Amino acid sequence: MSGALRGWADRRPGSEVADVRRRVLIGAAVVVIIVAVVFGGAFAFQRRLIYLRDAGPVPPAAQVLPGGRDVTLRTADGLDLTAWYFPADAARAAVLVAPGNAGNRSLRAPLARALRAAGLSTLLLDYRGYGGNPGSPTEAGLALDVRAARGFLAAESRVPMVYFGESLGAAVVTGLAVEHPPAALVLRSPFTDLAAVARRHYPFLPVRLVLRDTFPVAGLVGKVRAPVTVVYGSGDTIVPPEQSRAVAAAARGRAVEVPGADHNDPALLAGPQVLEALTAAGPP
Template structure:
């Protein structure tokens, strides 16, 4: 075997150094990927503090109720009864904060006689348990069962999801459709197509499609939802791009409507007219297009 000449030795050392750097980089990337996979639920879920009492949040007519899930978790939700003949809105909130932070929306609906169930998740608002995809689905089911026990059938219930809650809301509406008991309507505020897609916006260097455990794949389910669907999304949303809401809208079956709100971000759509659009949608007959705002 011929030894390397003096002119070849620096090149060989450079190649060896480059290989070592590559191995270190790959190892560091694999370590980061592994840490993200193991800790993804801490990155995904951000429970707020204790929700407090409804009256403290400006809902003196609401009451705290105890809801028991099928897997034995006891939840505290807030219930505001509807006026006779009016529907009830099951509100499934977004990631940060608690149901108390959504009280202003409940007041808007209550002024129209619409009942509201502000559902609090496991691990949020002082509830026991830890949030997972399966767990939040179970929480929504338990709230629907509680409403049924109060005499509110699926045809009287509007399921409303906000951000993270849109994944839970689509699942709830999908399950009701599969059971042959569709809900009255589905409202989605700033929805994502799937959690892997939402995560990929913020971590484009990670294989989020492979890593994501809690998938919330709304794009695979929304086409089977059998009720009117309303999607609201701001053009300036930097958390979940509006394009994901548009993709969900394209996949949803009729009747459906959308409000693409110019200038609205992720958490301020009510400052851009979302409330008026939602109220217009909610007074529409549950099975048809009359009164449902057209996509814009």
């Protein structure tokens, strides 16, 4: 048989079909491997993307604000967490500040200074794994941390308590407020639930299938038996403003928009709208 005929025989229809099938199977295997790697990575490392902790030590509270105290919060699972307490003279309320997912409590010092000037005592906590604290953050762990913070304030002060949650912290204090109603609940830049905001930033991932921590704010806030105020920025690029408005609607509460403010702008850290919401929330 000539070379041309042998080549034709080698490329007969059955051989070509088998070759196509083999390539399809190889391609499918590659896709499965890629998907498995993406899913596995998203599952294994998701908490590193959620909790952007600053684990470094923080200065003493008195160095940050005269009269401040370094306090220890004992959690139900046995962790000792450090926090700052800034008592106000003749305080009319105490504010429990649950921070967002990044940094540590030193970023909230301007807020504590302004609240104390307004006659509100303030507790700035750091979650487990943040600000030199032991442990690693999880949804269940943060719930224990904020309950320890509330326990400290309840024992330390006999004045009404206001919960203030920033972003992720809004989810943390909403869960606390369902169990232990405060005098008022103020949520800054809350999302409806973690999957909703994660899907905004990672649209290529099936986030609801892989998320281990869910933080369902909108699903819980309607159960809170206290006045709810939501403060958010119209220019927020982290938590879509419509999600914060949806939380306010679910709570049947007051919504305060800060025009043009992005998620980490000073106006949303200790700006006048935030301070007004907190001071108005406490008793006169």
